[in-house]
Amino acid sequence: MLRALRRRWDSYKHRFVPWVALNLRRKRRTLRYVPENSQDKIITDEDVFATLMKVFKALFVNDFSRQTHILALLPEIKCKYLELVTAELERSKVNSCHHPSKHVFSPEEVLFNTLGFSITRDRSSLVSAGTGVFVTKGFVPKGTVVSMYPGTVYRKYEPIFFQSLGNPFIFRCIDGVLIDGNDKGLSRAVYRSCSRRDQLGPFQMSDVSWLTAALQNPLAVGQYVNNCSYEKAANVCYQEFDVPGSFPVELKQYLPNIVYSHDIQSCLRCVVLVTLRDIKQGEELFSNYFTVVN
Numbered sequence: 001m002l003r004a005l006r007r008r009w010d011s012y013k014h015r016f017v018p019w020v021a022l023n024l025r026r027k028r029r030t031l032r033y034v035p036e037n038s039q040d041k042i043i044t045d046e047d048v049f050a051t052l053m054k055v056f057k058a059l060f061v062n063d064f065s066r067q068t069h070i071l072a073l074l075p076e077i078k079c080k081y082l083e084l085v086t087a088e089l090e091r092s093k094v095n096s097c098h099h100p101s102k103h104v105f106s107p108e109e110v111l112f113n114t115l116g117f118s119i120t121r122d123r124s125s126l127v128s129a130g131t132g133v134f135v136t137k138g139f140v141p142k143g144t145v146v147s148m149y150p151g152t153v154y155r156k157y158e159p160i161f162f163q164s165l166g167n168p169f170i171f172r173c174i175d176g177v178l179i180d181g182n183d184k185g186l187s188r189a190v191y192r193s194c195s196r197r198d199q200l201g202p203f204q205m206s207d208v209s210w211l212t213a214a215l216q217n218p219l220a221v222g223q224y225v226n227n228c229s230y231e232k233a234a235n236v237c238y239q240e241f242d243v244p245g246s247f248p249v250e251l252k253q254y255l256p257n258i259v260y261s262h263d264i265q266s267c268l269r270c271v272v273l274v275t276l277r278d279i280k281q282g283e284e285l286f287s288n289y290f291t292v293v294n
């Protein structure tokens, strides 16, 4: 029986991301070739880390009044952000002299104020491609982290069979790690359950808001980026990023990924989308689903 199950699994795994399997022959000319694993990265890990820190810190400061449970437990975190909070308060006072109370921005506004653009999900410009992701405001220069691919992270050989049935949101990393970015059904339940499992008192180790319409991390929409075509060339590409152990605990609440099983100590895998060229307001993001690493 075990052998039969194994055979079934072996034949099934080739159908991950079924759309890719169905379209591979037809879309041969939109393949992205990467000579070696090491050459897959468009920007350095340090740049990815710096961008995430910048956005997450800004989100945390904007959200400061709602972080009382964390600040009460670790007052040193308050000292760490006091300067940023004071600067933000001063800015609000200057901008609204009649209402000197601190203005709380939406996460999209925080992203715009921090990186100079905002992104959102909307109906794709491609017929019958469903939802896509657009730059709604501002300008994104080439080589910028523009989005993140949220979801549950499965290492090789971790069970994903049932979650993968008819699921077009399973992203395969170069080393075989899979990220399930589906915000519905079993995938959604698994993510929520893993997230609750890893919560340490008031410290959330991941963001669950990407499963809802009210995103806490506005970058976490990368799973909705559509594949490029002959008419619409890829303007972003996926880049893997392992979150270092030193990542500030108070900012982990904005990470839209969680490991399926945490019995083995390893870094959390994230995938970010990096721009391949300058992108203007109103443009849709397109990636290349077919990356071939030689």
Ligand SMILES: C[S@@+](CC[C@H](N)C(=O)[O-])C[C@H]1O[C@@H](n2cnc3c(N)ncnc32)[C@H](O)[C@@H]1O
Residues within 6 Å of the ligand: 019, 124, 126, 127, 128, 129, 130, 131, 132, 168, 169, 223, 224, 225, 226, 227, 228, 229
């Ligand atoms: C990861 S999802 C992307 C989000 C999807 N557009 C949605 O609304 O859920 C992948 C699916 O999007 C659709 N898709 C992506 N790129 C496409 C394209 N260039 N043309 C048609 N459909 C596309 C396919 O149905 C594919 O299985």
